[in-house]
Amino acid sequence: METPSDFTTEAAAWFQNQKQAVYTDAPEGGMLHAWKFEPFDSTPRPHQYVLCTHGYMGNPTEMQPWAYHFAMRGFTILVPSLSGDGLHKGRYTGMTRTESIDTVAWINYIVKQDPQAQILLDGTSMGGSTVILAAGDNPMPSNVKAILCDSAFDSPYEEMIGSTERNTHLPRPLAKALVAGVDVINRMVQGFSFKDISTMDAVGRITLPILFLQGADDKVVPKDSIKHLYEACPSTDKHELVIPGAAHVFEVLTEPQRYWTTVDTFVDNHFPAPEAAKPAQKQQPAKKQPANKK
Missing domain, CATH: 3.40.50.1820 (Alpha/Beta hydrolase fold, catalytic domain)
Known part of the structure; x- marks a missing residue:
């Protein structure tokens, strides 16, 4: 098995x-x-x-x-x-x-x-x-x-705060302050605030x-x-x-x-299988095709 x-x-x-x-x-x-x-x-x-x-x-x-x-x-x-x-x-x-x-x-x-x-x-x-x-x-x-x-x-913003708490072991207020600082830098570099992502x-x-x-x-x-x-x-x-x-x-x-x-x-x-298709059991995948560059 x-x-x-x-x-x-x-x-x-x-x-x-x-x-x-x-x-x-x-x-x-x-x-x-x-x-x-x-x-x-x-x-x-x-x-x-x-x-x-x-x-x-x-x-x-x-x-x-x-x-x-x-x-x-x-x-x-x-x-x-x-x-x-x-x-x-x-x-x-x-x-x-x-x-x-x-x-x-x-x-x-x-x-x-x-x-x-x-x-x-x-x-x-x-x-x-x-x-x-x-x-x-x-x-x-x-x-x-x-x-x-x-x-x-x-x-996303709350996840960043939670992740910072877990990874740095900082108290939540300090984690929030650190993420707020990162967000300021992100606005300067990428032009948007993580707070605006919903x-x-x-x-x-x-x-x-x-x-x-x-x-x-x-x-x-x-x-x-x-x-x-x-x-x-x-x-x-x-x-x-x-x-x-x-x-x-x-x-x-x-x-x-x-x-x-x-x-x-x-x-x-939502994706009906074709009539001929059967569940795979260790079959070989289809042959590799050349890379497509666009």
């Missing part, structure tokens, strides 16, 4: 062996980079894509389990490298603001490459907040069909089908974030899952069967 550890090891090896570099223009200048993955040969879902969005100061490898799982289920995968990670030197994290702009650029890239594309937005941690901001603050093309939001925070306002405009997930033992994002986001979302097709005993973004390892059953049921309701 495969363990969560086996799965993550396989996912990491697959990710490194199958990744293809793709690029598109950044809305604010320069180029954006992502890794693309073809679906497994035996389970292709033509025109169905998952855009996997990583978390704060992370990188695309964080999304290995999700990319691998969805590729086995026949989706074409795109895993962008967002602002602030090592592949975007000179670009600063926007705590979802710049990242959500990048996400919209990648949605447009997919639609330009495949006008028939059906897109699932998938994000973990800050990536979950990023896809909420992208979908809530921007007109989405009809190609975007649904959203998976795993361990998202409901306030995940709650954005989720209040989302009508797409959406699944919220979080671990009950999350100590990185406030445990009631999922409740706040779920209740603020006006979508008539919204769902939530809290996994007992799971730490931040660890639901997939704590109760993998429950996690993936919930996710796959939700996804299949």
Whole structure:
């Protein structure tokens, strides 16, 4: 029987062996980079894509389990490298603001490459907040069909204060003062305040089908974030899952069967599999294609 550890090891090896570099223009200048993955040969879902969005100061490898799982289920995968990670030197994290702009650029890239594309937005941690901001603050093309939001925070500014408290062990008043100073610098460098980013306002405009997930033992994002986001979302097709005993973004390892059953049921309701497709069992992925530079 495969363990969560086996799965993550396989996912990491697959990710490194199958990744293809793709690029598109950044809305604010320069180029954006992502890794693309073809679906497994035996389970292709033509025109169905998952855009996997990583978390704060992370990188695309964080999304290995999700990319691998969805590729086995026949989706074409795109895993962008967002602002602030090592592949975007000179670009600063926007705590979802710049990242959500990048996400919209990648949605447009997919639609330009495949006008028939059906897109699932998938994000973990800050990536979950990023896809909420992208979908809530921007007109989405009809190609975007649904959203998976795993361990998202409901306030970027409050998350920065909480993160500073945890990492520096400063009292909350000092953590708030430090973050306020960082915000002043950010306004000078990037031209916006972190206080002006509102995940709650954005989720209040989302009508797409959406699944919220979080671990009950999350100590990185406030445990009631999922409740706040779920209740603020006006979508008539919204769902939530809290996994007992799971730490931040660890639901997939704590109760993998429950996690993936919930996710796959939700996804299949909005991305019907072709008649010929069958669940993958260790099949070989499709052959690598040459890198696409725009």
